[in-house]
Amino acid sequence: MKLRKLGAIAAIGAIAFAGCTTGPAGFTPPADELGVITVGPNDPVHLAYWGVLSGGDASLGQDSLYGAQVAVDDKGGKILDHNINLTSEDAQCTVDGGAAAGAKLAADNTIVALIGSACSDETVGGIKAISDAGLTTVSPSATRPALTAPDRAADYAGFTRTAHSDAFQGQAVAEFVFNELKLTKAATIHDGSAYAEALQQVFADEFTALGGEIVIQEQVGKDTTDMTPVLTRVAGAGPEVVYFPIFVQAGGYIAAQAKDVPGLANAALIGSDGMFTPDFVEAAGPAAEGMYLSSPNFSAFQAGYADFLPKYEAKAGSAPLSAFHAHSYDAFNIIYAAIEKVAVKGSDGTLYIGKKALRDAIYATKDLQGLTGVLSCSASGDCGAPLIALYQITAREVGGEWPPEAPVWPTE
Secondary structure, eight states, X not given: OOOEEHHHHTTOTTSOOTTOOOSSTTOOOOOOTTOEEEEOTTOOEEEEEEEOOSSXXXXXXXXXXXXXXXXXXXXXXXXXXXXXEEEEEEOTTSHHHHHHHHHHHHTOTTEEEEEEOSSHHHHHHHHHHXXXXXXXXXXXXXXXXXXXXXXOOGGGTTEEESSXXXXXXXXXXXXXXXXXXXXXXXXXXXXXXXXXXXXXXXXXXXXXXXXXEEEEEEEOOTTOOOOHHHHHHHHHTOOSEEEOOOXXXXXXXXXXXXXXXXTOTTOEEEEOGGGOSHHHHHHHGGGGTTOEEEEEOGGGSOTHHHHHHHHHHHHHSSSOSSSOHHHHHHHHHHHHHHHHHHOEEOTTSOEEEEHHHHHHHHHTOOSEEOSSSEEOOOTTSBOSOOOEEEEEOOHHHHTTOOSOSSOSBSOX
């Protein structure tokens, strides 16, 4: 732990934080270009989680929230002798929800850092407000490639993630379909979200590059319930596989209705991590059996994941609800390590945390031992280990067991 005392910093006028005038008598902390968060001697360190916590896709956000809560518990609920206060904000998995959550969080001057968002649309809506406020967020599950592109806009300066980029996930699904299933004609369906539209396009590009053919690309609304019209158009194009990397509610309707559409009875159905939850299996019913879902490869996680699972189940009352609980655990620990690195502690116990110093420390994360892998952050915010697998839903999962026991690809 690197904890610098104010007395030492008083002699080094170049290190500290703008606008902060409290501290020992006669001492004025130096400047941080994005400002300072002051945590009083008896105040908690306030961290906030933002992500979908309501509606048909709530399991995605709740799963990550549980992961962060376990991480807080594993630190004894404290950092630098201060309690940790982890609050949450529902961002609804929409651009508008993310914008509302981002504005509210950005206005709270007690927040030190954030975990989230859960959905790429939430990030698109809320990240400008968060970045402009000098805050930094570490997302466990917002996977759209553009969020961490080297040429991304300055609005994304406050965004990092432990989740994989869908550049890897889309490629993995394409390789599985073409090389493992030996299928060459594919259709895609997305729901207009930043996540789904980008992911299906990565798949389409990679599948075509391998030698496959994309016979049709379609779109449905997140709230669409009758999928027959779009599935009929898809069937008319003659696909051998239908890839729909969307979310739980719409994905459940597609899976439940696809096999009743003439021409799709024998088509393979594939979704991705946005549907990797027992809620999807419940929504799809018996029609889910036999279909595939891509997800982080849990079999490739670090040894500590086995110790984490009983703690998660004790807190949630169930097995993991979705795919990114361990990524959220790791997101918290990146933030925790960065706070320990840059916080300045006064003689009365007050903490002074420079926003730019904290952001820089998060981006400087290197070789952190996480549950999901050994984590190092790139200059554009990718901190995760891109380990992707394909799982097949069997009668076991349709009968209520979750998660699937082992990936069908890769098998080593």
